[in-house]
Amino acid sequence: MMPGMPGKMNPRQMNQMMKRLGINIKEIENVEQIIIRTDKKEYVFDSAEVTLMEAQGQKTYQISGNPRIVERKESIPEGDIKLVMEQTGKSAAEAKKALEQTKGDIAEAILKLTS
Numbered sequence: 604m605m606p607g608m609p610g611k612m613n614p615r616q617m618n619q620m621m622k623r624l625g626i627n628i629k630e631i632e633n634v635e636q637i638i639i640r641t642d643k644k645e646y647v648f649d650s651a652e653v654t655l656m657e658a659q660g661q662k663t664y665q666i667s668g669n670p671r672i673v674e675r676k677e678s679i680p681e682g683d684i685k686l687v688m689e690q691t692g693k694s695a696a697e698a699k700k701a702l703e704q705t706k707g708d709i710a711e712a713i714l715k716l717t718s
Contacts, residue, residue, distance in 0.1 A: 626658040646670040691716040
């Protein structure tokens with residue numbers, strides 16, 4: 604390895620070089636929780652280290668920690684519940700239960716509650 608290459612630099616020299624290149628790295632303090640949501644799961648980091656790197660106007664976040672993975676339950680939109688209530692005269696709880704049973708199918712939920 605050639606002298607002055609990053610493998611031989613101490614952290615102070617590395618930080619100075621990165622500043623000259625316009626790269627700024629800092630740790631985000633006091634992070635309490637991070638949640639990454641996908642369509643099927645949530646990755647919940649209750650304690651994690653977060654580092655922010657800013658270079659050429661772009662921000663990159665690095666998360667270090669161990670998440671607990673939670674399966675997401677599909678939720679019924681409020682608008683769907685209200686529509687079923689209006690069409691059937693049933694309560695919000697009844698409308699929501701019918702929508703859950705029909706996997707969100709509004710027409711089927713209305714039929715279920717009116718027949």
